[in-house]
Amino acid sequence: EAQLEVDTAQGMQDEWQRETGVKARRISTMNAEIGDLEEANAAIDRALARAVDTRGDKFAAQVGAVRYTARAEAGAALIAVLAATAASDDVSALTAGNPQHLGELAGFPVTARYRRYEPEPPAEAEDGQDPAPEPTPAELTWVFLGLDGVPDGQVDMMRGSELLGRDPVGLMTSLEGRIRRLPGVRDKNTAAIADNRDQIAKTKAELDKPSPYLQQLADARDALDRIETEIDAQLI
Secondary structure, eight states: HHHHHHHHHHHHHHHHHHHHHHHHHHHHHHHHHHHHHHHHHHHHHHHHHOOOOSGGGOOEEEETTEESSSSHHHHHHHHHHHHHHHTSSOOOOOOOTOOOEEETTTTEEEEEEEEEEEOOOOOOOOOTOOOOOOOOTTGEEEEEEEEEETOOOBOOOOEEEGGGOHHHHHHHHHHHHHHHHHHHHHHHHHHHHHHHHHHHHHHHHHSSSTTTTTTHHHHHEEEHHHHHHHHHHHHH
């Protein structure tokens, strides 16, 4: 029974030490998260500082060399350029490191990147059936449109074959929305930073407390030592 008391106390002490290690690693993780969030907020502040107001009648955008003051016209011009590029034979150069520069909106360059993929080969046609048509380049192309300099400034990726069916006004509004969402993202990041700091302070306070099991373990070992000493004396 005395040995069981020692083993139990030792087990609780070992578990406490493991939890202490987990808490220390959690502090390191939260500090890293704070750093990432602070960097994200700094990038947001830089973007907001250079952003040009395009709300309502203040809207203006440039596509190519032409300046537009109507979202529908700007969106239509943008879609036309994107669709033409997506349908071209080779867009492999217009990737992440070399985007297509399309114009400017709200003080930021409008850029597009493209990805051409190879579809699965069509199944062989059965007797009497016409073979499936070969896909066009536009059907094989994904388009990634966004505002350079805006954190997470990319709108949802689009199929090249679906571009001509896009709503021009909706496309421009989606781009503008990548800027208008930034204050809310910054507020969310700021709240997460404060929460992490609060959790770090609480965790450090827990780490400063001594183990509640050390005395229990010491008492159990003392009791076991006394019993073993008594047994040894009886065996002499």
